[in-house]
Amino acid sequence: MNHCTPKLKEGRLINMRYQRRVRGKMRYIGDQIADSSYPIMAVGLIETWWDSRVEDAQVCVPGYTLFRSDREGRTGGGCALLIHSTLIVTDKVSWENEFNNIVAVYIPRSSWQDATR
Numbered sequence: 637m638n639h640c641t642p643k644l645k646e647g648r649l650i651n652m653r654y655q656r657r658v659r660g661k662m663r664y665i666g667d668q669i670a671d672s673s674y675p676i677m678a679v680g681l682i683e684t685w686w687d688s689r690v691e692d693a694q695v696c697v698p699g700y701t702l703f704r705s706d707r708e709g710r711t712g713g714g715c716a717l718l719i720h721s722t723l724i725v726t727d728k729v730s731w732e733n734e735f736n737n738i739v740a741v742y743i744p745r746s747s748w749q750d751a752t753r
Contacts, residue, residue, distance in 0.1 A: 684714035
């Protein structure tokens with residue numbers, strides 16, 4: 637499956653799920669975010685297929701901070717978060733094993749409240 641399924645929650649969050657090679661779709665993702673009629677504060681990406689050869693500058697979206705967990709030494713896998721630059725991330729954790737990659741961030745409630753006013 638090679639398509640996008642956006643899911644809006646509370647008019648502020650979007651989770652875009654891509655099944656293969658997100659890197660080639662980053663321009664499309666950036667355009668979708670820019671064209672949205674909702675303020676998109678966070679985007680989750682799966683199956684990024686990125687590794688250390690893919691620089692942040694190649695996949696960044698203006699106005700967002702990139703957090704990623706790459707699958708090193710194997711094809712496929714990986715995940716990333718794009719967090720709107722108005723949100724303050726105070727902690728980040730990422731890890732991988734042979735089956736999963738996880739990246740998670742903590743955004744204090746006050747940061748959400750300030751960003752959505």
